Amino acid sequence: MFIAMNQFQVDPQRGAEFEAVWRTRESYLQGFDGFRSFALLKGDDPGDYVSHSMWESREAFMAWATSDSFKRAHGNRMPEGVLAGHPRARFYEAVIEERAGEAPGG
């Protein structure tokens, strides 16, 4: 399992605008091979947001990230001043996984 996270520092006064841009976008994720789930996460720290997507593998994510659908999904403009800095992307592979109702695996 592969997780891509992009961490955004948002002006804490402008979280509603940031969320609105995400709510009104077309994600184009459905039907992508290996796509498991997406979430926009709001942190307890003011202005901390993370876009969080889960994939069967790094290869599945890379196919998405280099697709035309990815470009289309990220075409929405963020109003000026909503972001308080550059987003920071981090990529992770699961080395241990455990789901409700399943025995742990690694």
Add this chain to the structure above:
Amino acid sequence: MFIAMNQFQVDPQRGAEFEAVWRTRESYLQGFDGFRSFALLKGDDPGDYVSHSMWESREAFMAWATSDSFKRAHGNRMPEGVLAGHPRARFYEAVIEERAGEAPGG
């Protein structure tokens, strides 16, 4: 949906030891109300690890985090020098969610 993440900076030479402590622990997560999934994530950045758990709600996580099972699950000792700093915990609520095969929701 609620996600708890604990970010660990591990000595990049000692990742195998860090993973071994996690692999040999009893998680005690099964059967906890509202538990969805756990993963130990290894980042592309050297020594970057995240313990990542998903819950139906913040309340479900808090019940776990204040339980005796939580204490038991975290009783394993990490060998000295494996961690290169203090872990950093971050907590998130999903404001938008989309899963494979489902229409987006928020």
